[in-house]
Amino acid sequence: MDGGSIEIGTPAFRRSALALAAAGFSTFAVLYAVQPLLPVFAEVFGVTPAASSLSLSLATGLLAVALLIVSPLSEIWGRKPVMLASLLAAAVLTLVAAAMPTWHSFLAMRALAGLAMSGVPAVAMAYLAEEMHGRAIGLAMGLLVSGNSLGGMSGRLLSGALTDLYGWRVALAVLGLMALAAALAFWRFLPASSRFTPHPLPWRAVPGTFLGHFRDAGLPWLYAEAFLLMGGFVTLYNYIGFRLLAPPYSLSQTAIAAIFVVYLAGTASSTLVGHAAGLLGRRRVLWLAITVGLAGVAMTAAESLIVIIGGIVVATVGFFGAHSVASGWVGRRASRDRAQASSTYLFMYYLGSSVAGTAGGWFFAHAGWPGIVGFVGGLYLAALAIALRLARLPPRPDPA
Template sequence: MQVSDGSIEIGTPAFRRTALALAAAGFSTFAVLYAVQPLLPVFAEEFGVGPAASSLSLSLSTGLLAVALLVVSPLSEVWGRKPVMVASLFASALLTLVAALMPTWHSFLVMRALAGLAMSGVPAVAMAYLSEEMHGRAIGLAMGLLVSGNSLGGMAGRLISGALTDLYGWRAALGVIGVLALAAAFAFRLSLPASSRFTPHPLPWRTVPGTFLGHFRDAGLPWLFAEAFLLMGGFVTLYNYIGFRLLAPPYSLSQTAIGAIFVVYLAGTASSTTVGHAAGLFGRRKVLWLAIVVGLAGIALTTADSLIVIIAGIVVATVGFFGAHSVASSWVGRRAVRDRAQASSIYLFMYYLGSSVLGTAGGWFFAHAGWPGVAGFVGALYLVALAVSLRLAVLAPRPEA
């Protein structure tokens, strides 16, 4: 079941149980988080707010999630990895059900913010769990499978919410997402093996700031944190405002059709696993920058007038993003040889901070320059990310990394 050092190897029952559990966790977290993304034009119309304001239904969740990560990951050192993730999944599912009942825009935003706080228990803790429990040969594939669960959840949440909104309204759509998230929480609780290479322990809280700051003294980790901010910020901006473009003439797509576009997340599912495994075989330095170049090509394609080319651009950008994220996130787990939960939480803090800050800022570019403004903004972010990846490619490795 496990190799001699107690770690989980590819092909074992423990690996399959872990993959199933973390795929369920990723599905639940990302379905809850991103189900509102294709509904931003609906919120703008129903509540009388602009595109940037409607994006707060997503940005508040990701912003509060980002901040909470810095607190929750140290708590997992005290309470244990699995208990924190279980509590997070159940709480975020229940808050989604409550959000669907809120009568006003501001009360809805409060529930979305609380859901962001609640779901913070999964992302950084899951990365730390994999870094601790997986054998070195399995970590790339395992992280790729986790990111695949994320992409499946993001796709399903958007697709289901878009289709059900056309049929029954957005409140019913979010209610269904909440029920599915609740089912995923039960599946996670039953499937995930308890930690065998980590034991909860009292944490001297006065040392916590030092453990966070210590990661910024590493030669590579700050660059990986920057990648998270740039890549996720650009990717979320792309998806936040593509619905506004395609709902308007000359495309005039329905809400169901907008939601169906998120089926391209299947490409992200495949690329995260494939690229993550390739990084394990050929090296992260040789793979990360190539994935970012693919993302840039996709962004360029979205500036075309043809609907088919635009959708192709979304597919290519999705492949590039999930591939790059899979490589960068697994690199953090290998680069941080101590306090891995804190390193993972900083990476994801920057990841969701980029989603929140840059995703909302993209609304200004859309309002003032339309889609060319959005594509130019995202392209600039990815060019900076490419420069960072080239810096990482020549970084002197740690023996442990």
């Protein structure tokens, strides 16, 4: 099954890993760059804080829905063309958004950019599953997730710093130009698919290609992992700022924003854990990564600021490691229509972010930080139980 596939250490592996890491970096930098700018939008456009959040939520919401549409298109048009079109469109729309004079026109560009961005996360995992050798998929997926996490962190930090110096329009324009450069690098370096041929896909059959994955013994559980893990992780980050802004810590907004630097720990862990999964097997590694995340969540219940920050680092390491393993497992588990399998995983991933991230606010309002620890801990315990079940799952289509 792995004949002609890309091996670790080859020029093709280095080119594909670089191209996809750049694509992930660009996509998530542009997606999350607006998060630290919400107060700026509220002031400049005269909107409420809730309305300012639409600049992010519209993009992520439409991205999630578009994942279910774009992946079938890649079966028809090909993996690389769809991802390249996604990167170019997102870059151009970000540049246009930076010049929009009104709030509603700005939101329209952000919404369209969210739609455009869906091409990379919807298709990249399928590309790796098809083109990489079984021994290389874990490391390649880890590098992809690393690019995603680095992009999310850098987009937030860079947009905030540039806004302080030159204003939000310049900040978004710079990120748009960076995204355009990443698209050109992607076009130059990513090898064209050699183990996948575009084929006609009757649209009447598309719902069946998605539903067919739910008849598999393992994929629905991996989709549940996406919902639980991302839901818990986003909840932790959504509300830790409220705790650390209040006494006895009373940290500044700048210090709170700097917490995103711990995404670097996630960058490293996604690559290392993904590689370990390729060597030792996903079923041996997934539950360990979730256990690490659970330990980090428990550490944040402490009163010591050092222990709390340490807990956030540990939880970040566990989350990115588990996500790297689970997402890579989806591509290997699906015997056909891998793009649809991957996009369903990501749909559940973003759905968990939205649903659990909001539900966590109820626990915080009624029980404070212990409520968050209990809520996120419950999500991670459920994810751990699923991982232990997956560890006993018979392999298909190839040993994991």
